[in-house]
Amino acid sequence: MKSGSNSIREVAKAAGVSIASVSRTLSNPEQVSEKTRSLVMDAIEKTNYKINRAARNLRMHQSGEILVLVPNLGNPFFSEILSGIEKTFQNTYYNVLIANSLGYDESEDLLAGHLENNHADGIIILDGQVSPRAHSWLSQHAAKHNVIFACEWVDGLEQPIIRSNNAQGAATAIRYLHSLGHRKIAHVTGPKENILTLARSKGVTEEQARLGLTMDPEWVVEGNFSLKSGYRAAEKILAAKNRPTCVFCDSDQMAFGLISRFNIEGIRVPEDISVMGFDDIELSEFYVPPLTTIRQNRHGIGTAAAERMLALIKNEITSGSNQECKIEVELVVRNSCKRITTPK
Amino acid sequence: MKSGSNSIREVAKAAGVSIASVSRTLSNPEQVSEKTRSLVMDAIEKTNYKINRAARNLRMHQSGEILVLVPNLGNPFFSEILSGIEKTFQNTYYNVLIANSLGYDESEDLLAGHLENNHADGIIILDGQVSPRAHSWLSQHAAKHNVIFACEWVDGLEQPIIRSNNAQGAATAIRYLHSLGHRKIAHVTGPKENILTLARSKGVTEEQARLGLTMDPEWVVEGNFSLKSGYRAAEKILAAKNRPTCVFCDSDQMAFGLISRFNIEGIRVPEDISVMGFDDIELSEFYVPPLTTIRQNRHGIGTAAAERMLALIKNEITSGSNQECKIEVELVVRNSCKRITTPK
DNA sequence: TATCATAATGTAACCGTTTACATTTATATA
DNA sequence: TATATAAATGTAAACGGTTACATTATGATA
Numbered sequence: 001m002k003s004g005s006n007s008i009r010e011v012a013k014a015a016g017v018s019i020a021s022v023s024r025t026l027s028n029p030e031q032v033s034e035k036t037r038s039l040v041m042d043a044i045e046k047t048n049y050k051i052n053r054a055a056r057n058l059r060m061h062q063s064g065e066i067l068v069l070v071p072n073l074g075n076p077f078f079s080e081i082l083s084g085i086e087k088t089f090q091n092t093y094y095n096v097l098i099a100n101s102l103g104y105d106e107s108e109d110l111l112a113g114h115l116e117n118n119h120a121d122g123i124i125i126l127d128g129q130v131s132p133r134a135h136s137w138l139s140q141h142a143a144k145h146n147v148i149f150a151c152e153w154v155d156g157l158e159q160p161i162i163r164s165n166n167a168q169g170a171a172t173a174i175r176y177l178h179s180l181g182h183r184k185i186a187h188v189t190g191p192k193e194n195i196l197t198l199a200r201s202k203g204v205t206e207e208q209a210r211l212g213l214t215m216d217p218e219w220v221v222e223g224n225f226s227l228k229s230g231y232r233a234a235e236k237i238l239a240a241k242n243r244p245t246c247v248f249c250d251s252d253q254m255a256f257g258l259i260s261r262f263n264i265e266g267i268r269v270p271e272d273i274s275v276m277g278f279d280d281i282e283l284s285e286f287y288v289p290p291l292t293t294i295r296q297n298r299h300g301i302g303t304a305a306a307e308r309m310l311a312l313i314k315n316e317i318t319s320g321s322n323q324e325c326k327i328e329v330e331l332v333v334r335n336s337c338k339r340i341t342t343p344k
Numbered sequence: 345m346k347s348g349s350n351s352i353r354e355v356a357k358a359a360g361v362s363i364a365s366v367s368r369t370l371s372n373p374e375q376v377s378e379k380t381r382s383l384v385m386d387a388i389e390k391t392n393y394k395i396n397r398a399a400r401n402l403r404m405h406q407s408g409e410i411l412v413l414v415p416n417l418g419n420p421f422f423s424e425i426l427s428g429i430e431k432t433f434q435n436t437y438y439n440v441l442i443a444n445s446l447g448y449d450e451s452e453d454l455l456a457g458h459l460e461n462n463h464a465d466g467i468i469i470l471d472g473q474v475s476p477r478a479h480s481w482l483s484q485h486a487a488k489h490n491v492i493f494a495c496e497w498v499d500g501l502e503q504p505i506i507r508s509n510n511a512q513g514a515a516t517a518i519r520y521l522h523s524l525g526h527r528k529i530a531h532v533t534g535p536k537e538n539i540l541t542l543a544r545s546k547g548v549t550e551e552q553a554r555l556g557l558t559m560d561p562e563w564v565v566e567g568n569f570s571l572k573s574g575y576r577a578a579e580k581i582l583a584a585k586n587r588p589t590c591v592f593c594d595s596d597q598m599a600f601g602l603i604s605r606f607n608i609e610g611i612r613v614p615e616d617i618s619v620m621g622f623d624d625i626e627l628s629e630f631y632v633p634p635l636t637t638i639r640q641n642r643h644g645i646g647t648a649a650a651e652r653m654l655a656l657i658k659n660e661i662t663s664g665s666n667q668e669c670k671i672e673v674e675l676v677v678r679n680s681c682k683r684i685t686t687p688k
Numbered sequence: 689t690a691t692c693a694t695a696a697t698g699t700a701a702c703c704g705t706t707t708a709c710a711t712t713t714a715t716a717t718a
Numbered sequence: 719t720a721t722a723t724a725a726a727t728g729t730a731a732a733c734g735g736t737t738a739c740a741t742t743a744t745g746a747t748a
Contacts, residue, residue: 008735018698023736033696050461054401055734058703063398065439073426074626079418086417086443090452095409098442099430108434117394227630260630282418286571286604288632352704362728367706377726399704402733 007049015043026051066094066309067120069101069111071127071152075225076281077251077298078126081151084302085124092310094121101127109133121146122309125159128152128195146312150305152195160312162305162325166196169294169329170203173248173276176292176331178211181340182274186219186240186247188233188254200250200278219244223254230257237273238265245340246274252284252293259287259336270338280332290334297327351393359387370395410438410653411464413445413455415471415496419569420625421595421642422470425495428646429468436654438465445471453477465490466653472496472539490656494649496539504656506649506669510540513638513673514547517592517620520636520675522555525684526618530563530584530591532577532598544594544622563588567598574601581617582609589684590618596628596637603631603680614682624676634678641671 012019017036024031025040032040043049057064068085070078082098089096097120099110112134114120125147130138135154138147142158150162177185187204190197201220208215221236223229230249234257237247249255255277259269269275269289277284280295304325311317356363361380368375369384376384387393401408412429414422426442433440441464443454456478458464469491474482479498482491486502494506521529531548534541545564552559565580567573574593578601581591593599599621603613613619613633621628624639648669655661 006734019735020698020700020737021696024697027736031696036697052402052734053463054398054407055703056736057398058396058402058705059734059736061703073430074420074423076418076420076423079420079423082417083444095439095441097439100427119397227626231630256627256630260632260634263632282571283600283627286575286600288604288607290604350704363705364707364728364730365726368727371706375726380727396704399733400706402703402735403705403707405733 007047007052010047011040011043011049014047015039062121063119064094065097065120066122066124067097067099067114068124069099069127071101071129073098073100075253076283077253077279080282080298081126081302081305084299084304085306088303088306088310101125101129112137115141115145115147118145122313123147124305124309125149125153126151128154130154143318146309148305148308148312150301155195160308160317160323160325162301162308163327164296164301164329165326166199166329167203167206169278169296170200170248171207172329172331173278173294174204174207174211174213176333177246177248177274177276177337178213180246180274180337182246183213184216184219184242184244184246185213186221186237186244187215188221188223188230188237188247188249188258190223190225190250192222197250204248216240216242216244218242219247223250225251225253227253227257227260230254231261232257234258234261234265238262238267244273246276246337248276248278250278252277252279252281252291255291255293255336256283256287259289270336274337274340276337285334287336289336292334292337293332295330295332297329300327351391351396354391355384355387355393358391359383406465407463408438409441409464410466410468411441411443411458412468413443413471415445415473417442417444419597420627421597421623424626424642425470425646425649428643428648429650432647432650432654445469445473456481459485459489459491462489466657467491468649468653469493469497470495472498474498487662490653492649492653492656494645499539504652504661504667504669506645506652507671508640508645508673509670510543510673511547511550513622513640514544514592515551516673516675517622517638518548518551518555518557520677521590521592521618521620521681522557524590524618524681526590527557528560528563528586528588528590529557530565530581530588531559532565532567532574532581532591532593532602534567534569534594536566541594548592560584560586560588562586563591567594569595569597571597571601571604574598575605576601578602578605578609582606582611588617590620590681592620592622594622596621596623596625596635599635599637599680600627600631603633614680618681618684620681629678631680633680636678636681637676639674639676641673644671 008019008022011022017039021032021036022040025037029037053064066089086096101110109131112131114123115134115137138157147159149159153161153163174185189201218240221233223233230253247258249258255275259275262269262273267273277291277293280293284291284293352363352366355366361383365376365380366384369381373381397408410433430440445454453475456475458467459478459481482501491503493503497505497507518529533545562584565577567577574597591602593602599619603619606613606617611617621635621637624637628635628637
């Protein structure tokens with residue numbers, strides 16, 4: 001007494017057609033006549049048919065999963081990107097799996113594991129730190145699998161990249177600070193080797209050169225994008241013999257940490273020192289003071305990455321040809337940077 | 345020339361055993377002798393065998409997916425809960441799918457859809473707002489499917505619930521504020537009908553009664569847990585004829601919004617007014633001022649929910665018997681509440 | 689009308705597992 | 719040693735779709 005199972009055959013019986021016609025109605029409707037299509041549709045309705053993904057996946061040699069690897073789910077920067085990705089895949093056949101890229105076990109190499117198991121039909125990587133094992137895999141199998149980098153990336157790999165115009169953003173920040181009269185500009189960066197740090201540092205250096213500014217080495221302090229690292233960076237800034245009048249941070253989170261520590265030390269922002277962030281996460285508008293920052297179009301990055309992935313899967317483009325996609329950033333001025341009169 | 349496919353048979357051939365033995369070695373190792381087990385293991389290694397999940401799922405009538413529905417991925421409150429969930433499922437067979445519960449299409453009833461399609465082997469719902477359609481489904485199929493509520497829940501449904509001790513937390517907040525000398529305590533709540541709002545309001549009311557305090561109606565203002573709603577709540581607080589000396593918010597995010605607005609209006613926290621939050625998200629420590637709040641054990645909620653789900657799946661417990669699980673909360677005092685001398 | 693090309697349908701094999709059942713092998717007992 | 723029982727293994731039938739190939743229906747053309 002097989003009840004609900006045998007599904008497609010049940011539908012076929014109810015519609016008075018063969019199982020092939022049912023299948024075709026679902027996956028290749030153009031191959032089927034108007035008449036049978038409606039017959040089948042009615043039968044599907046009547047039998048309350050729901051396709052069995054496992055069966056379909058088995059037969060079609062796919063998994064129906066898109067994996068997205070984020071460095072840290074807890075970082076609110078990523079949330080809107082994920083929204084963009086999910087939204088794009090919402091009406092497709094694919095599920096999206098989100099995982100913290102470093103796994104929870106130190107030893108676990110999640111990315112490499114997924115890559116080698118070809119567990120997923122596609123992988124979107126939001127993390128530029130890939131293990132050597134994953135790296136070698138990626139460089140060898142570039143063209144055969146659907147992998148895309150977004151936000152971060154790793155130089156030398158062939159996979160497509162969706163990213164913000166980081167150098168441009170950094171340059172804009174410096175220019176804005178300069179326009180406010182600041183000449184002594186500190187820079188709190190991400191990890192030294194991080195690809196974003198590199199790109200943005202290039203932007204500030206070039207813009208400073210353009211403006212004829214010089215950077216005192218004690219003004220650049222390394223962080224890791226986190227609140228805590230911003231908090232710690234404040235110490236170094238305050239300890240500088242030649243104290244900067246403002247500081248540009250490579251993430252809003254670091255800016256928060258920095259401001260928080262400044263306040264504890266009795267240094268007011270922006271009265272005593274200006275600070276600027278990068279990202280424009282939701283909280284920035286509601287911080288004290290509201291944060292002036294460089295906005296990344298996070299939703300745009302997410303949807304762009306997802307659409308690119310869909311194209312990859314449909315073979316409209318190939319991985320391994322490293323198509324660039326730079327998404328523009330935007331200055332949003334709020335209240336954390338003050339105009340100063342440049343001392344002669 | 346079938347190459348890599350046919351997997352389990354390849355392994356069987358390489359090991360010199362039947363496919364059944366290979367399968368058993370993998371899924372029921374205790375049914376197989378020591379000798380064949382090692383034979384098979386070696387063969388798996390040699391052939392670089394990776395199990396085909398689709399085939400397994402098809403045969404076993406399961407999907408291998410656990411769905412977790414969050415109201416809003418962008419809310420950092422949920423991130424650590426998700427971490428707890430993911431971590432727990434990391435070493436199991438299950439994938440965890442995260443979805444915004446309201447979908448992206450207004451019309452889309454994601455939960456109901458998933459429920460009816462039995463797309464997932466289990467669903468963890470972090471959202472107390474379920475559609476009527478989903479609600480009726482849940483009340484009818486309570487026992488047959490694996491559904492768990494965490495954080496939020498809906499009264500009258502039978503599914504297991506993992507939640508913080510909300511009333512207790514609210515009471516603790518009030519008691520703390522009272523101990524600081526505050527007598528005029530405002531309360532910024534979640535949506536009026538929200539289950540958390542109800543639980544916490546009960547906590548504050550009861551505790552106020554215990555302490556002999558009265559609540560001026562203009563001191564309770566409704567929000568929706570978001571930054572913006574906290575920002576707006578500030579207006580009403582400031583407009584009160586009898587201005588409170590402190591305000592307790594049902595979420596840290598609302599506290600941020602509130603403080604942000606206070607600052608813009610020239611009201612300092614905690615000098616002019618104290619504010620307290622609920623949740624203790626990561627940022628609270630780094631806000632200006634650092635936020636005094638009630639900490640929810642978010643990681644604990646996540647892992648508890650996940651473990652409960654695993655037990656459900658293994659049939660160690662049944663859904664539909666509404667086992668309670670209340671997780672304790674904790675007062676964390678920082679800098680947003682000030683002692684005042686009670687006016688006579 | 690007969691003929692042919694084309695569109696629509698049907699039949700059945702296959703995707704890679706698990707597992708009921710049959711069979712063989714090992715172990716304990718008389 | 720013969721026999722009964724238990725443990726280990728093997729054979730083959732599912733699971734629910736897709737699709738190559740064969741067949742039938744349809745329409746156009748001579």
